Amino acid sequence: MALAVSLTALFPPSPARAADAVATYKKAVEAQFAQWLQGLWPEAEAAGVSRKTFETQLKGLKLDWSLPQLEPPDPAYPGGPAMPQAMKPKPKPQAEFGVPENYFKSRSLNALAAGGRVKYKQLAPQLTAIQKQYGVPASIILAIWGRETGFGQAALPYDAITAIATQAFMGRRAEEFRPQLIGALKIIQLGHATRAEMKSSWAGAMGHTQFLPGDFEDYAVDFDGDGDRDIWSSVPDALASAGNSLHSQGWDGKQPWAYEIELPKGFDCTLQGPDQALPIREWIDLGVRRVRDRPFPEERLGDWTFLVLPAGMKGPAFLATTNFSVLKLYNNSDVYAIFVGHVADMIAYNAPAEFVGEWQPVERFTRDRMLRFQEVLVAQGHDVGKVDGLVGFKTRQSIGEQEKKFKLPLTCYPSEALVGQVLKAASAQ
Known part of the structure; x- marks a missing residue:
């Protein structure tokens, strides 16, 4: 053979x-x-x-x-006949998951x-x-x-x-x-x-x-x-x-669809996601502030909102409303909803293209490596959402919990320091 x-x-x-x-x-x-x-x-x-x-x-x-x-x-x-070798996908460099x-x-x-x-x-x-x-x-x-x-x-x-x-x-x-x-x-x-x-x-x-x-x-x-x-x-x-x-x-x-916000130093980024929604006034009590020193509308302080951190603590932060979730029903992606909402604000209010929060450099991972990371987290009992090699809010929550466990800086976004440790520990078992 x-x-x-x-x-x-x-x-x-x-x-x-x-x-x-x-x-x-x-x-x-x-x-x-x-x-x-x-x-x-x-x-x-x-x-x-x-x-x-x-x-x-x-x-x-x-x-x-x-x-x-x-x-x-x-x-x-x-x-029946097998797929011919000529039709099988040729090896390609592994794709990275999308950087927000x-x-x-x-x-x-x-x-x-x-x-x-x-x-x-x-x-x-x-x-x-x-x-x-x-x-x-x-x-x-x-x-x-x-x-x-x-x-x-x-x-x-x-x-x-x-x-x-x-x-x-x-x-x-x-x-x-x-x-x-x-x-x-x-x-x-x-x-x-x-x-x-x-x-x-x-x-x-x-x-x-x-x-x-x-x-x-x-x-x-x-x-x-x-x-x-x-x-x-x-x-x-x-x-x-x-x-x-x-x-x-x-x-x-x-x-609105969301409010761009600033988080206090040392904020616990694992509090993100629609499963941890709070009224705006309670976010304010936690030190959350709207960007550009703008106040939240007084009549909206009782609205339930949730924290969206598309790049963890390495990018802009948002308090999302029900309307953010509705935009995700059109296309189930945090960045899609942010994109549409932000362009809409630019159209309606002549808002600048740049967010107040800055995008910081992030480490890059192949989607296959991130998929393996998610599989290990699931085996350990974590809920990472869909196991697809993408970093949705539940995966970001789980990353934050792991960063706490390994006493790493809390970012809620993948780093080699964390991913490498988690995969190495899993392979040693």
Whole structure:
């Protein structure tokens, strides 16, 4: 066996044989995909999709092998052809998890804010009406529009049906996409859009404000009064749909999205996260102050807020309101919510791109190393949230607890001094 492996490495298959192997494998996977699609019929029928729509849109559908975040089956099916070596991912430098500061480059923030102000002048009557109806500031809706599609200028090159079906069959989050495929069929059947109009991102998000089919079903509205819910070509419909989405999921028009704050020296950063929310007045009692010596609104001192430290004690700090959590329902990321909220403030109040809190240098880790670190913490009984190699608030809380244990400076952000000790201790057991 060792000799065979060595010979294979020394004498790889000819290009023609390699191409034949790829074609054979893909043909086998496509056959499995066709069977899988037919197996969706009972679920689609129960959801109200007609047989005509089902057959017309899915018959002969092929996988889009170019999409990111795919995990093709290996082998193609039990006992079937294995994935050819030529198709297997080539070794790459391990990716780092995202450093929060990189999301907030002044050039990008200023460009989006400037674009948002231009759009506000162009669409003031519609935006005013949307804000009045849904209670969501026009600046927030503009910031989402700018972030998602560059105010409608971003290319959406994919066929939504193909993209969603491919992700539902062999994507990393396949089960999340399965109901979206049925939702996409319903959009076509009900005449909301044609197949040709349903261009999307690689993940099947559509229109100016990037709705998945489920979002469309739940939140899309006809705001321009033409009888259609059109998030693809009607800007008023798309922006109002985003407003309706936020409003329906709990946006409170009396609160901001968050307050940037300053923490007292020696503050316990493990107090961050929505599971440790307190009224603003109690944060004040703990020494928390709003930046630029601005007072918190007197009428809001009873509002429950929670601490968000995207870079632990090595970056800006925020007291987040319910609205921050609503923004995360649009895209489940702390930095996304901060980005949208901050750009909205820049649009509405001409706020500067820079936060008052400074981003300090942080150590960099590969996502695989951080994933292993999380796995060890979970094995020790810590709740790190999703074990995904990313540093969410629960992972930051756990880091702080470990820093206390090892008597390291309290930062609630990964350092080699901590990660190395935790992994070394785990490997010694």
